[in-house]
Amino acid sequence: GDSVTQMEGPVTLSEEAFLTINCTYTATGYPSLFWYVQYPGEGLQLLLKATKADDKGSNKGFEATYRKETTSFHLEKGSVQVSDSAVYFCALSGNGAGSYQLTFGKGTKLSVIP
Amino acid sequence: DSGVTQTPKHLITATGQRVTLRCSPRSGDLSVYWYQQSLDQGLQFLIQYYNGEERAKGNILERFSAQQFPDLHSELNLSSLELGDSALYFCASSVRTSGRDTQYFGPGTRLTVL
Numbered sequence: 237g238d239s240v241t242q243m244e245g246p247v248t249l250s251e252e253a254f255l256t257i258n259c260t261y262t263a264t265g266y267p268s269l270f271w272y273v274q275y276p277g278e279g280l281q282l283l284l285k286a287t288k289a290d291d292k293g294s295n296k297g298f299e300a301t302y303r304k305e306t307t308s309f310h311l312e313k314g315s316v317q318v319s320d321s322a323v324y325f326c327a328l329s330g331n332g333a334g335s336y337q338l339t340f341g342k343g344t345k346l347s348v349i350p
Numbered sequence: 351d352s353g354v355t356q357t358p359k360h361l362i363t364a365t366g367q368r369v370t371l372r373c374s375p376r377s378g379d380l381s382v383y384w385y386q387q388s389l390d391q392g393l394q395f396l397i398q399y400y401n402g403e404e405r406a407k408g409n410i411l412e413r414f415s416a417q418q419f420p421d422l423h424s425e426l427n428l429s430s431l432e433l434g435d436s437a438l439y440f441c442a443s444s445v446r447t448s449g450r451d452t453q454y455f456g457p458g459t460r461l462t463v464l
Binding site for chain 1: 352381383385392393394395398406408440442444448450451452453454455456457458
């Protein structure tokens with residue numbers, strides 16, 4: 237079945253540091269890929285998405301590129317802020333059979349210190 | 351604000367009891383998905399409804415059931431509750447563009463079973 241593997245956390249960075257959170261997936265066909273973010277005490281917010289190979293999703297300074305050859309969708313940000321402290325989830329959804337349920341990675345907790 | 355609403359925000363109950371969680375999707379979205387987030391299992395897909403019909407089932411226990419009403423709101427019913435059912439329960443509604451689904455999550459219901 238489908239699966240998502242993302243780097244274990246927690247990750248602690250200083251403000252303005254470069255962020256990479258690795259995500260790889262296993263799926264048949266051509267899934268859509270997503271990054272969701274969960275701030276403390278809140279629900280899941282869609283951060284960015286990509287629906288086909290070589291697509292780049294971007295939002296709020298975060299970027300991720302859909303790499304089919306390496307089955308990866310790594311999240312990057314050039315300069316993190318304290319307000320980026322949250323848990324980040326990589327996810328995929330299938331592309332057929334009428335249902336598009338999300339398969340999530342285990343999440344990576346990011347803490348940014350001033 | 352994703353536009354997806356969930357009630358109640360918190361629920362505390364005892365083992366053996368039954369509870370109902372409610373979800374209202376974004377205006378115009380026909381699909382509702384339910385997910386469970388727990389510390390040991392992470393985020394897991396439970397069930398999906400599309401325009402009132404069950405579309406897909408995931409790791410949903412037989413003690414749990416759901417339905418989607420004509421006004422498209424959905425309810426998740428959890429019965430014979432056990433301590434291990436304590437978790438965050440999210441619903442999401444989706445919009446489809448170019449044959450791909452994007453899910454938007456509600457704020458969640460935190461269930462505590464004592």
